[in-house]
Amino acid sequence: MGLSHSSSYHSSHVRSVTEYGPVIVEPHLDIYTRLPICEFMGYDNNSYSPQFELLVQSYQALYDRPYDDVRSYFKVVGLHALPFKSYDGVTGGIHEYKNDTDWFNGRYGGYCHHGDVLFQPWHRPYLLLVESLIINEAKRIASQYPDYEREKYVEAANKFRHPYWDWAAKEAINGIPDAFTLAEFEINTPRGIEKVKNPLKGYILPVNLSYPLEKGRNPTDRPHYRIPGLDRNPFTPAGYSTIRYPNPNYEDQYDLLDLNMSIYNPTVFRPGYYQTFHIDNYLHFSNNALKSNDKEMGENLTAHPNPIMIGYSHFASIETTHDAFHFISGGPGGHMSYADITAYDPLFFFHHFFVDRIFAIWQTIFPNSWVPENISVNGTYVLEKFSVINEHTELTPFRKSETEFWTATDIRDIEKLGYTYPELVKFKGQDPKKLQAYILAYYKPDNLHGRRFYAKLTIEESKSIGSYVIRVFVDLKNATAETPVTSPHFAGLVAVRRKPYKSAPHLVGTVDITAAMERLGIRTQVHHYYYDIIDVRTGLLNPAAIFDVDNDINIVPCYLDGTEISPKEAGVKKVEVYSFQHDEEDPNFLVENSGRHHFTKHF
Incomplete structure (x- = not known):
């Protein structure tokens, strides 16, 4: 598939990298x-x-x-x-x-x-x-x-x-x-x-x-x-x-x-x-x-x-x-x-x-x-x-x-x-x-609309060396490295590369937990905390409306071979949860002032 090229590109051939002398990286002459x-x-x-x-x-x-x-x-x-x-x-x-x-x-x-x-x-x-x-x-x-x-x-x-x-x-x-x-x-x-x-x-x-x-x-x-x-x-x-x-x-x-x-x-x-x-x-x-x-x-x-x-x-x-x-x-x-x-x-x-x-x-x-x-x-x-x-x-x-x-x-x-x-x-x-x-529709991870939730991890200098991941589970307090990632509670992961740096950079990673919340029946809609969590017919708390974000976002850092390490060893300093409104009429939902911060959990 070719494109018509600008007036500065006339040759019908791609310029070669010269065989001798310094390696010169030259642009191609056609697009x-x-x-x-x-x-x-x-x-x-x-x-x-x-x-x-x-x-x-x-x-x-x-x-x-x-x-x-x-x-x-x-x-x-x-x-x-x-x-x-x-x-x-x-x-x-x-x-x-x-x-x-x-x-x-x-x-x-x-x-x-x-x-x-x-x-x-x-x-x-x-x-x-x-x-x-x-x-x-x-x-x-x-x-x-x-x-x-x-x-x-x-x-x-x-x-x-x-x-x-x-x-x-x-x-x-x-x-x-x-x-x-x-x-x-x-x-x-x-x-x-x-x-x-x-x-x-x-x-x-x-x-x-x-x-x-x-x-x-x-x-x-x-x-x-x-x-x-x-x-x-x-x-x-x-x-x-x-x-x-x-x-x-x-x-x-x-x-x-x-x-x-x-x-x-x-x-x-x-x-x-x-x-x-x-x-x-x-x-x-x-x-x-x-x-x-x-x-x-x-x-x-x-x-x-x-x-x-x-x-x-x-x-x-x-x-x-x-x-x-x-x-x-x-x-x-x-x-x-x-x-x-x-x-x-x-x-x-x-x-x-x-x-x-x-x-x-x-x-x-x-x-x-x-x-x-x-x-x-x-x-x-x-x-x-x-x-x-x-x-x-x-x-x-x-x-x-x-x-x-x-x-x-x-x-x-x-x-x-x-x-x-x-x-x-x-x-x-x-x-x-x-x-x-077009690209947002192409890479949209699911068909969910409404409010999307994100767990954000802040990772600072860690004691661990090598490549590892931090798995994020929703509503599974006993999650370990043995917990399969095929579990409905698994939301995603953050990948980390570490060498023996004396001054390693701080990293952030964000996991979209919306799909996991939907699978588990956790409400993602905006609701009134005094009314919507109560079943009006029975007067009892509605479990589908309860999501204790302070306890129910669980992280499991582990090496690529499955060896589990502690959040402290992995350098995790805090986990935060944000949500942003998203609907079909307004797909560009990650607007800074539309976000809601739900909590911060420190390690």
């Missing part, structure tokens, strides 16, 4: 649409079959490059985090990351921005780099097809844009697409119809990733493999693949992944992004740390004041829901669950191309809010902790020339980068409110 992976695979029709066949072969081609080539899959994914080394010669000068000490002092070892306002802008040139490398390989492979097929594949390569997986769509409740689970595909290659290994199922490490752990915790210990302690990165020896939900034989368990998609798609993913599209302030939309008042942060940058909660900070940011998917798609021991090794799983990119779509749609709905000046609490490979960042901060290591790096300002307009998304094509030139209404 084409990034599509969902299921459409790419031809589930509805086979229009994109040539592009899918090129996608499969191009990923494998990146895998096959020498691993120390800066344009190989290994090198490109490694810049995100492990092995915590410079990429393409981009270092931090006197502030360069010191692998032996900085990680334990809380500084992030990769180039990625986690937990700050550049979280999503940083990923945009990263995805553009990966997409460009895939396109390069696709064009090379297309040129090798026989004469009678070459034109079709060359055209497919020229129009190629990397697909995404919308794991918050309704159909995602059915589980992970075949594109990521099948062992092989039968596709048309330059040599004819062949069965080829599926490179999207996993990436086989060419060298060791991370470090060996105690006996029993390494893939080489199969068939008695046990996932490592969650304060450590799993070890992947050379010759072993990335994994999702590993069993004792270090094999993927897609039945567990699919089961969890069926549970968390309606309780976490859809409600999360449904909330996100009501947030009109970039500072509150962008990442999962508590946000400071815009003006206060600007006036006190040198002092780095403790964040204060304002505005929409109790709704779901784009990063909060993004984090939850990492845990659900990787599972205990899976690469997607660990920030330091997550990018090695090819599913990472299909996930992040989708998150970029969420970002681009949000920008279109709220075009006047953009990256404010703030601080990077975690730092990066080249950036010290608590550094001041803004829209002009260099998004290293992504060069736009030999001497310049991309910034958030540079990547704000995706059409100037040469791509778009289906919804943006559909609503191009229309009132952004129409796009917002």
Whole structure:
């Protein structure tokens, strides 16, 4: 699906990433649409079959490059985090990351921005780099097809844009697409119809990733493999693949992944992004740390004041829901669950191309809010902790020339980068409110109308290290880590990533508890506390009208392996409940002054 391009874009070809010299991330010269992976695979029709066949072969081609080539899959994914080394010669000068000490002092070892306002802008040139490398390989492979097929594949390569997986769509409740689970595909290659290994199922490490752990915790210990302690990165020896939900034989368990998609798609993913599209302030939309008042942060940058909660900070940011998917798609021991090794799983990119779509749609709905000046609490490979960042901060290591790096300002307009998304094509030139209404209807988690209730968790420095979740149950005081998430009392969860940071950011997470309240017969309508709780026929209290929010919101923090930890260990400081009016006539219900605060429970 193409778009007519602006006058500054004339070529019918996508500019290649140069093979030699510094890695320059250049925009595509034409605008084409990034599509969902299921459409790419031809589930509805086979229009994109040539592009899918090129996608499969191009990923494998990146895998096959020498691993120390800066344009190989290994090198490109490694810049995100492990092995915590410079990429393409981009270092931090006197502030360069010191692998032996900085990680334990809380500084992030990769180039990625986690937990700050550049979280999503940083990923945009990263995805553009990966997409460009895939396109390069696709064009090379297309040129090798026989004469009678070459034109079709060359055209497919020229129009190629990397697909995404919308794991918050309704159909995602059915589980992970075949594109990521099948062992092989039968596709048309330059040599004819062949069965080829599926490179999207996993990436086989060419060298060791991370470090060996105690006996029993390494893939080489199969068939008695046990996932490592969650304060450590799993070890992947050379010759072993990335994994999702590993069993004792270090094999993927897609039945567990699919089961969890069926549970968390309606309780976490859809409600999360449904909330996100009501947030009109970039500072509150962008990442999962508590946000400071815009003006206060600007006036006190040198002092780095403790964040204060304002505005929409109790709704779901784009990063909060993004984090939850990492845990659900990787599972205990899976690469997607660990920030330091997550990018090695090819599913990472299909996930992040989708998150970029969420970002681009949000920008279109709220075009006047953009990256404010703030601080990077975690730092990066080249950036010290608590550094001041803004829209002009260099998004290293992504060069736009030999001497310049991309910034958030540079990547704000995706059409100037040469791509778009289906919804943006559909609503191009229309009132952004129409796009917002469409997206709210698309991601609405249920058919409930009226007043919606939200449990907001404030999480500060915790004693726990590693990835964990905080499950939220309604009206179940004895809930534990053993309580199944299939219980009607389960409302959702908040995902948390923790390293041994001495100064970890404060986080917030919000769970929509409305559906759980409805399942349990708890009234969600606004009612008069003196009359509506009494059955007028009998004079007795009506149990359906009673909801003791002070006692009936129960949280259960636990590691990904199911080990329960206390709220104090998890850093939970308080839980609050808010409600907002929502009806069919006024779907834009998360308006700040319409909310009602019900209670605060401190820990």
